[in-house]
Structure formats: structure tokens, C-alpha cells
Amino acid sequence: VDARKVVLSDKFKQSAGEPVWERTSVASGDLPREVNALKAGEGGDMAVFGGAGFASALIAAGLVDEFQLFINPAVLGAGHRIFDQGGFRNLRLLGSKAYDCGMVVSRYAPAG
Numbered sequence: 001v002d003a004r005k006v007v008l009s010d011k012f013k014q015s016a017g018e019p020v021w022e023r024t025s026v027a028s029g030d031l032p033r034e035v036n037a038l039k040a041g042e043g044g045d046m047a048v049f050g051g052a053g054f055a056s057a058l059i060a061a062g063l064v065d066e067f068q069l070f071i072n073p074a075v076l077g078a079g080h081r082i083f084d085q086g087g088f089r090n091l092r093l094l095g096s097k098a099y100d101c102g103m104v105v106s107r108y109a110p111a112g
Helices: 031-040 052-060
Strands: 005-008 024-027 067-071 091-098 104-110
Touching: 005 031, 024 031, 031 052
Parallel strands: 005 024
Antiparallel strands: 067 104, 091 104
């Protein structure tokens, strides 16, 4: 894939002269601000992957245009909430797809 990649991390720092993957850069600091700057720049769609804290910060900042929720057929005792910082949002279903393994992927956009 000939896409530009940005590693967003508040822990990983790229040192001068350190090798980096092709078409990849590192951004750190205020991660929601970094994502907002990327959204304002040139390019097409952006996919962001991260943990619950990162996702929650992006939701609270209003930076998520689409949620892709993966439902796996497993029961877990506990987990991390991703909607804590921004509160609950009403979502509009964009589409859903079920797979033979039992997993369902549902796509949502913020409503309104």
C-alpha cells in the first residue's frame, strides 16, 4: 500500500538518524491535536487504531467520523470503556457484515 503512515505515540520517540519504515513518521505530544492537524491536511480517508484511552480522547475531541465496532463471539469478564471522556453519543448505523466465524462488524457515524 502506497499510503502515508503516522505513528501516534506519547511514549515512542523517534531519534535523529533512527531508521523508520518507508513513508512513515512519528508524532507525539497532544495526540488529539496531532490527529486534528492530519485531518486538516491533504489526503483521503484516515484509519486510526489504538487503545481505549486514545480512542476515548479522540471521541471527546469530536474527531471520529466513523466507528467500526468488531463484535467477537467471546465472553470477557472486564474491559476498558471507550466512551468515558466524551460521554455517550447517539450513533447512526452505516452498515453491518457478519462473518462465518461469528464475528460481526458494524459501522456507525455520529448522529447529528
